[in-house]
Amino acid sequence: MLSLIKMNLRFNRRIQSTSEGEPLISSKNCVSVYALLVFVAFFISGCQTLNQSGLGVETPKASIDSLSLNSVNFEKAIIDVGVAVDNNNSLGISVAGFDYELLLEGEKLLDGDQPLKTQVAAKSRSKVTVPVGISYSDISRLSRKLKGKKEVPYNIKGNVKLNLPIIGIFSIPVSSSGVLPIPQMPKLSIASFDVEKVGFSGADFLLKMQVQNDNAFDLLVKGMSYNIVVDGKSWGQGKLRQPVNLPEQGTGLLEIPFSINYSDIGLSVMRLLKGKEGFDYDISGNLMLDGGNDWLKNVSLPFQNKGRQKGF
Incomplete structure (x- = not known):
């Protein structure tokens, strides 16, 4: 990134005048070219550039850290998916959304894309709870596989969408797997x-x-x-x-x-x-x-x- 900036400065000095003494590119356009080059550098280098850019921007971390049953009614069950986001930067970021896919017994049960508006302060960790509704019609497709079982293996995967300074929307893939107990209602x-x-x-x-x-x-x-x-x-x-x-x-x-x-x-x-x-x-x-x-x-x-x- 530093070499890119130096190259741009040399390029900036060279284009200030032509043989006729008139500027080839205005100073305003130079600023636009510089901004474009920085954006392209970030876009191409991705996470590595975020960490090594020298601008103090570090890639946030995200993970699925909990899965719990929120409530049950006569139509569906609500599961809370806990998504943790760590922001080690000196600027705040926001969680813009979470897309997910839930599998039980290796079979896709449902998927979705949940828009979010959660702020994560600088140098802090924040947990976002995403409610996921599972209708009994969805569960009925797996009723034979789940019949008589006390627990079921699950896998949930998706992307946490962050809104970062300069970069804009940036997705971090997350996943979690384990075994869920199948609660028997009293x-x-x-x-x-x-x-x-x-x-x-x-x-x-x-x-x-x-x-x-x-x-x-x-x-x-x-x-x-x-x-x-x-x-x-x-x-x-x-x-x-x-x-x-x-x-x-x-x-x-x-x-x-x-x-x-x-x-x-x-x-x-x-x-x-x-x-x-x-x-x-x-x-x-x-x-x-x-x-x-x-x-x-x-x-x-x-x-x-x-x-x-x-x-x-």
Whole structure:
């Protein structure tokens, strides 16, 4: 690069005048030629020029450093891909995008191109989280391969697109491979639906739900929001009072207390409380789960359980 600059200076002196004493190329054009030569030098030399240019520009480093399950709903699962970018330069840079391809069991599951606008300060490291949505229709194509398995090999590869001073958009290839556990979603069922207290204006209930954990690791139910509907009428909403640990390959019990007011629901509830006839129920909500690992942490899982319960 230094030899290129010296050559340009010599070239600049030679073209300042002709035999007639008139400038062949103006000083303004000389600056443009110089800028063009510097750009071409960077473009041709690539990463090596960035490191050895003498201008203090060092190639940033990028890597995929995490893969975790963010959330699950009835349509798709969201996976967070963590991309780390190290910028050792004295100027800040920005992450402009990330294109990727995800393979499970050696078969391409999906690909995408995610635009980003994340700043990485000078002399610092920044982590960008890229949410990747996997629909169940995509997963169904691999259902036979994944059936009965507790884990699956994965490979994710792509390019981190950086916006660098002078250079512009610069892509760094990244990849990561390993083994992902296939989480088994907890199974919920009604253990009991009991009346705790009956008063003149309302009644208190205690609903107990049994939760089966078929995973090879403990699950912590950190929270739960729910809505209880009985015979088509909402009987109550609420949240879990305290966390419940589900041992690996074991069960746990969620205790859900709630109260109803006769004036809100109607006197038909008195008929249920006094008689032995059954009733239809529909319990839905979300569980907040933590598997104690990077793959399954603070995951919101929707649930719904409905059926018919014998009388109280």
